[in-house]
Amino acid sequence: AQSVTQLDSHVSVSEGTPVLLRCNYSSSYSPSLFWYVQHPNKGLQLLLKYTSAATLVKGINGFEAEFKKSETSFHLTKPSAHMSDAAEYFCVVSGGGYQKVTFGTGTKLQVIP
Amino acid sequence: DTAVSQTPKYLVTQMGNDKSIKCEQNLGHDTMYWYKQDSKKFLKIMFSYNNKELIINETVPNRFSPKSPDKAHLNLHINSLELGDSAVYFCASSPLGGGYGYTFGSGTRLTVV
Numbered sequence: 338a339q340s341v342t343q344l345d346s347h348v349s350v351s352e353g354t355p356v357l358l359r360c361n362y363s364s365s366y367s368p369s370l371f372w373y374v375q376h377p378n379k380g381l382q383l384l385l386k387y388t389s390a391a392t393l394v395k396g397i398n399g400f401e402a403e404f405k406k407s408e409t410s411f412h413l414t415k416p417s418a419h420m421s422d423a424a425e426y427f428c429v430v431s432g433g434g435y436q437k438v439t440f441g442t443g444t445k446l447q448v449i450p
Numbered sequence: 451d452t453a454v455s456q457t458p459k460y461l462v463t464q465m466g467n468d469k470s471i472k473c474e475q476n477l478g479h480d481t482m483y484w485y486k487q488d489s490k491k492f493l494k495i496m497f498s499y500n501n502k503e504l505i506i507n508e509t510v511p512n513r514f515s516p517k518s519p520d521k522a523h524l525n526l527h528i529n530s531l532e533l534g535d536s537a538v539y540f541c542a543s544s545p546l547g548g549g550y551g552y553t554f555g556s557g558t559r560l561t562v563v
Binding site (some may be wrong): 371380381382383386425427431432438443445 | 553
């Protein structure tokens with residue numbers, strides 16, 4: 338069994354300030370973890386993924402996430418928000434292989450100029 | 451070259467009609483999916499095919515019928531459309547399974563009136 342909890346449904350930051358989007362997971366397997374971004378009226382795009390290699394994962398557009406097994410967390414961060422980062426972000430957990438993936442409920446990131 | 455392409459992008463139809471959504475991927479991936487995203491952005495898997503074989507069939511009304519003529523195509527046919535079917539439907543593909551990350555299409559916004 339697996340689940341994923343995105344702790345904030347909305348996050349608002351000022352342009353140029355750090356971004357933190359929080360995600361906790363549970364899994365009976367050694368999980369694969371992902372972050373996807375969805376801009377308005379667009380499909381989802383893979384930002385980054387963790388698949389049991391380095392615990393600090395770097396993704397596109399300056400985002401990174403750290404896998405913390407002891408805290409069952411996979412929070413997404415970015416040092417400095419840009420207006421183009423305003424979007425919906427989804428944390429995803431998978432048991433790997435053909436295992437069904439589980440999506441979080443999403444965090445809407447608002448960037449204030 | 452679009453990696454995962456869906457048609458149509460928008461679909462407005464009356465209750466009781468039958469409609470199809472088509473999906474094609476040119477990534478050489480073995481696994482394809484249909485997801486439904488509701489008005490609250492919640493994503494729910496509907497079906498998954500691996501190399502033309504159905505491997506995930508969630509609790510979806512049997513008015514929804516997927517068809518995969520080959521591993522590059524996965525279509526979704528919906529009979530007797532209902533108001534509650536209004537949503538955005540996403541096609542996605544992955545190399546071997548959900549643990550490897552998805553590539554999503556841009557979605558089909560279905561509105562049933």
